[in-house]
Amino acid sequence: MNIDYNADVIVVGAGPAGVSAALEVAxxxxxxxxxxxxxxPGSKNMYGGAVYTTALREIFKEDFNSIPYERVINSHTWSFLNDTGSFDITYKNSSATSALAIKRFDLEKWMIKVxxxxxxxxxxxxxxxxxILKEGRVVGVETEQEQYFAPIVILADGVNSLLARQIGLRADFKSKDMILSVKEAIKLDKKTIEERFNLKDDCSNGVNKQYFGSYFGNLKExxxxxxxxxxxxxxDTIMLGVGANLEDLNKNKLNLNQIxxxxxxxxxxxxxxxNGxxxxYSAHLIPETGYxxxxxxxxxGVIVTGDAAGFINSVHFEGTNFALISGKLAGESAICALEKNDFSNATLSIYRKKLEKTFILQDLYTYRNIIEKLYERSNSISIYYPKKIKELFEIIVSANCISKSSQIRKYAMSYFKDRKISExxxxxxxxxxxxxxxxFGK
Ligand SMILES: Cc1cc2nc3c(=O)[nH]c(=O)nc-3n(C[C@H](O)[C@H](O)[C@H](O)COP(=O)(O)OP(=O)(O)OC[C@H]3O[C@@H](n4cnc5c(N)ncnc54)[C@H](O)[C@@H]3O)c2cc1C
Known part of the structure; x- marks a missing residue:
């Protein structure tokens, strides 16, 4: 094939996956x-707010030290909401530095600079x-202005990846396999945030809360x-957002903004x-295609990486680390093909073998059925158990002059009365x- 290439590799999309792939090749x-x-860069992107330092250090090496983060996140709370309060589990580690809060725009600006x-x-x-395809092989891209040619194109174009769809690497997504998410950035002064969340003024600590359950307000219905x-x-900002399965939202005729x-x-x-x-205000999709x-x-001639390949663990809010490491492996695989001067699928499939040796495919495999199970049991997780947890704690904390054992027995029996035993x-x-x-994982 006689093509005048403009570059060795073209990467589409400058999110974490694309930047990491490009860095590796450069x-x-x-x-x-x-x-x-x-x-x-970053103006089209959105996320919750945490990046993970292990992956960042691996990709950005000594430049990692200049990352413009706002707080170290070292307090994690899992909270099960009910109509009047919640049941919370909090884990704090004052010396942990594995997660940083950084605004998406700042993250991308910094990554591009590096x-x-x-x-x-x-x-x-x-x-x-x-x-652009020639003899069945991807050899470049066509932009609004011009054509660029390279023997390898890495697709890091995010959750929708129209380009992967164009060449049949993935099917059109189904609403069942997508989470829609909305997020507000709520401004408050720094001191107020520190008082409300018991944080130090040197930004050496910060909070992440994950809330489950919809047993409150109109959502109870x-x-x-x-x-x-x-x-x-x-x-001086709080990021507050929510995500729900797109099909569930459509079926319930629910609007995420109202939620x-x-x-x-x-x-x-x-x-x-x-007073924030x-x-x-932003909205974005999260892929749940999983393993x-x-x-x-x-x-x-083509490799797919990051969200475009569905590499994300939404249970743990891990996406940027999947994107960074999968992007690096895509870059390594491209280099391997360039060394061999062979851009066939057979050579590029080394990418999958590399992914299999990492947490990326191992975790995707481990969680392959978990999301589905969570959705199947959504009524239990979101409504029934938050209600039952509330009832249990009311027995524990209320000095209501009724014997504890009789209350506990009644409570235990309620599991069989409220609902079908099969459930x-x-x-x-x-x-x-x-x-x-x-x-057992993988
Ligand atoms: C609500 C929400 C909360 C999240 N919270 C977290 C979190 O706290 N921590 C975490 O680690 N992850 C989180 N994630 C996931 C994380 O944001 C993604 O997994 C990660 O950004 C994926 O990186 P990527 O590079 O693959 O794709 P993206 O970051 O989506 O980047 C894709 C890039 O491609 C560009 N692009 C697309 N099409 C084209 C085209 N045709 N031509 C040129 N450019 C194109 C886009 O503009 C974009 O810049 C969250 C996601 C959401 C939606």
Whole structure:
């Protein structure tokens, strides 16, 4: 094939996956062009707020020390909401530095700065409209303005990945396999945040809260809704957002904005954001295709990485680390093909083998059925158990002059009265199945 290539590798999308892939290729002394549709990197992207230092250090090496983070996140709370309060589990570690709160715009700006320093050619404000194929192999991209050619194209174009769909690497997504998420950035002064969350003024600590359950407000009426709410503390901003399965939202005719408004009124959350000013509102999809519905990861001349390949663990809010490491492996695989001067799918499939040796495919495999189980049992997790937990704790904490044993017996019997026993067994079996999956993993 006689093609005048403009670069060794073209990477589409300058999120964590794309930057990491481009950096890897540039560090090998190759010519790499990183194309991003946004005028300012990060302006099209959205997330909760935590990046993980292990992956960042591995990708950015000594440059990691200049990352413009706002707080170290070292307090984690899992909170099960009910109509008047919550049941919380908090884990704090004052010396932990594994997660940092950083605004998405700042993260991308910094990543691009490092990438450019290492020789990556960055083309912002450039939408790739389609892939160019010759003799069945991807050989370049077509943008609104011009065509660029390279023997390998890495697709790091995020959750929708129209380009992977264009060449049949993945099917059109189904609403069942997507979470829709909305988030508000709520501004408060720094001192108020520190007082409300018991934080130090040197930003050496910060809070992440994950809320489960919808047994409150009008949401109580919706039986099949599994939603996860998150809150992160930044320097002078609180990020508050919620995600729910797109199909569940459609079936229940629910609007995520309304859900977020309900959440903001919850007695546990309202005082934390009181008098805050919403300065940013964003929405984004999260892929939940997981291991079972993973797209084809390579084809002749092309590799798919990051969210575009569905590499995310939404149970643990881990996405950027999956993107960074999978991007690096995509870069390594491209280098391997360049060394061999063989850009066939057979050579590029080394990418999958590399992924299999990491937490990426191992965790995706471990969690392959867990999300589905959570959705199947959504009514139990979101409504039934938050209610039962509340009832149990009311017995424990109320000095109501009724014997504890009679209350506990009545409470235990209520499990068999309130609901079909078969539902109870289904909950138990699902929980056991999830524990077995996590324990044995891959
Ligand atoms: C609500 C929410 C909360 C989250 N919270 C967290 C969290 O706290 N921690 C965490 O680690 N992860 C979190 N994630 C997940 C994380 O944001 C993603 O997994 C991660 O950003 C994926 O990186 P990526 O590079 O694959 O894709 P993206 O970051 O989506 O980047 C894709 C890039 O490609 C560009 N692009 C797309 N199409 C084209 C095209 N045709 N031409 C040119 N450019 C194109 C886009 O503009 C974008 O810049 C969250 C996600 C959401 C939605």
């Amino acid at each position: 560090r090998d002394g190759r010519k790499v062009v990183l194309i991003e549709r946004a005028k300012y 990438a450019k320093k290492q020789g990556v050619l960055f083309a912002p404000n450039t939408l790739v409209e389609k892939l 919706y039986k099949n809704l599994f939603m996860m709410t998150f809150l992160y503390t930044f320097k 977020l408004e309900e959440i903001k009124l919850h007695p546990d959350i309202a005082p934390l954001i009181k 000013q919403t300065v940013e 079972n519905k993973m797209p084809k990861l390579t084809s002749d 109870l067994f289904k909950d138990i079996f699902s929980a056991i199945k999830c524990v077995i999956d996590v324990f």
